[in-house]
Amino acid sequence: MKIYNSLTKKVEEFVPNEPGRVNMYTCGPTVYHYAHIGNLRSYIMEDVLEKLLRYSGYDVKRVMNITDVGHLSSDADTGEDKMLKGAKREHKTVMEIAKFYTDAFFADCAKLNIKTPDVVEPATNCISEFIHMIEVLLDKGYAYKAGDNVYFDTSKLDNYYVFGNQNEDELVIGAREDVTEDTNKRNKNDFVLWFTKSKFEDQALKWDSPWGTGYPGWHIECSCISMKHLGEYMDIHCGGVDNMFPHHTNEIAQSESYLGHKWCNYWFHVHHLNDETGKMSKSKGEFLTVSLLEEKGYDPLVYRLFTLQSHYRKPLVFTYDALDQTAKTYKKLRNRISSLDAGGNVDESAVREWHDKFAEAVGNDVNTAMGLTLVYDVLKSDQNGATKRAVIDDYDRVLGLDLTKGSAGAQEFNANADGIDDPELIAHIEEKIAERAAAKKEKNFELADEIRSQLLSEGIVLEDTRQGVIFRRSN
Numbered sequence: 001m002k003i004y005n006s007l008t009k010k011v012e013e014f015v016p017n018e019p020g021r022v023n024m025y026t027c028g029p030t031v032y033h034y035a036h037i038g039n040l041r042s043y044i045m046e047d048v049l050e051k052l053l054r055y056s057g058y059d060v061k062r063v064m065n066i067t068d069v070g071h072l073s074s075d076a077d078t079g080e081d082k083m084l085k086g087a088k089r090e091h092k093t094v095m096e097i098a099k100f101y102t103d104a105f106f107a108d109c110a111k112l113n114i115k116t117p118d119v120v121e122p123a124t125n126c127i128s129e130f131i132h133m134i135e136v137l138l139d140k141g142y143a144y145k146a147g148d149n150v151y152f153d154t155s156k157l158d159n160y161y162v163f164g165n166q167n168e169d170e171l172v173i174g175a176r177e178d179v180t181e182d183t184n185k186r187n188k189n190d191f192v193l194w195f196t197k198s199k200f201e202d203q204a205l206k207w208d209s210p211w212g213t214g215y216p217g218w219h220i221e222c223s224c225i226s227m228k229h230l231g232e233y234m235d236i237h238c239g240g241v242d243n244m245f246p247h248h249t250n251e252i253a254q255s256e257s258y259l260g261h262k263w264c265n266y267w268f269h270v271h272h273l274n275d276e277t278g279k280m281s282k283s284k285g286e287f288l289t290v291s292l293l294e295e296k297g298y299d300p301l302v303y304r305l306f307t308l309q310s311h312y313r314k315p316l317v318f319t320y321d322a323l324d325q326t327a328k329t330y331k332k333l334r335n336r337i338s339s340l341d342a343g344g345n346v347d348e349s350a351v352r353e354w355h356d357k358f359a360e361a362v363g364n365d366v367n368t369a370m371g372l373t374l375v376y377d378v379l380k381s382d383q384n385g386a387t388k389r390a391v392i393d394d395y396d397r398v399l400g401l402d403l404t405k406g407s408a409g410a411q412e413f414n415a416n417a418d419g420i421d422d423p424e425l426i427a428h429i430e431e432k433i434a435e436r437a438a439a440k441k442e443k444n445f446e447l448a449d450e451i452r453s454q455l456l457s458e459g460i461v462l463e464d465t466r467q468g469v470i471f472r473r474s475n
Helices: 037-055 083-092 095-111 127-138 220-230 241-259 290-295 300-308 319-337 348-362 368-380 387-401 423-441 446-456
Strands: 001-007 010-013 023-026 059-066 119-122 143-146 149-152 190-196 236-238 264-270 274-275 460-465 468-473
Touching: 001 264, 010 348, 010 368, 023 037, 023 220, 037 059, 037 095, 037 236, 037 264, 037 274, 037 290, 037 300, 037 348, 037 387, 059 220, 083 236, 095 300, 119 220, 119 446, 127 143, 127 190, 127 220, 127 241, 149 241, 149 368, 190 241, 220 236, 220 241, 241 264, 290 300, 300 319, 300 368, 319 368, 348 368, 348 387, 368 387, 423 446, 423 460, 423 468, 446 460
Parallel strands: 023 059, 023 236, 059 119, 236 264
Antiparallel strands: 001 010, 143 149, 149 190, 460 468
């Protein structure tokens, strides 16, 4: 198996620290609001990576943090604690907000077939671990106290910019917790390990420490939580590409200074989901969530398929037109699989051969598009239906698209199909119904009528009802 390592900027053969076992860490959500689908692209691809590792025979332990300490994600415009802002917005306590949106996040993950990591640890559970690491960094001379806060001293490192391609004069000052420049720092990119004084006058959560009552800095969280559950050596650390600097840079700085040796061998970064105006975020335009997609009539797994059609290291542009096309693709694919004759014996040797093809193709830097191509290759092969279904079931352990569910027939995919059980025909009719709906939306009623007449000439009657378009064979 090969993987692109952001640290070396190369696709490398994956070799874990311990043969057969993988320690994997994922930067989790800040739980002050719903996750938008841009956030969830990263979690889908990280889920695929974990499942691919298991598919390839590795024993994987995956850990994820939950950022439930408010300062760790301040509002860049107002400087307000986002957790507290969410609590005020919904008239709840900060911890009530944290629990509500943690549950909402994992509900979205379940809809997208994202496996829950083996360990999920809220930051608020690990205050003692944060304090211990800071004490060690102070003792080793990698940290200093100034202006009531404790900072990491980046000047102590020979190579702070481990991911490269950074120009110090162009970097955002410090980290997320710094809305304005901190004059207590010795160096421009020093970052806070512990706050006893900050811009948040009404910070909701504080703890006693050797340096006064306060709360931890953002970057210390992932270092400590990963070490608590995975030990001193990690194989793969995952996150969005926007985490590369400063978050992951600072994680490496403090972790390797604390440990005295290399910490993580492979860094897996997923690129942005963009809309037509640029990077998608909660503060821009329509706040796109899984629930909103459902309200608009999309199966969440259509969005999962949408992300799998592109490589994780390429920016992906979201439009509803593209999602509509993916929805058609998904429906046709499931209908086609549903129509396979399940009779006959499974050719186990063929299943193994197809398994190896998939492992090699997708194992070349998580090439999910190639994995989808192999699904179609299986369907076009001369294997019997039972073998094809077995192979696609095997592939779906990684793809997570529920491709073989609903084997009773295409009726499951459209409750408005009255007495029609031919999956290919249903897919054709649904495509025409979608074209007709688009024509009506554009007020092109002549085209809409032509589509209806075309279907009637094919023996299909459309009926517009309050529940949607029902279709049946003509008498």
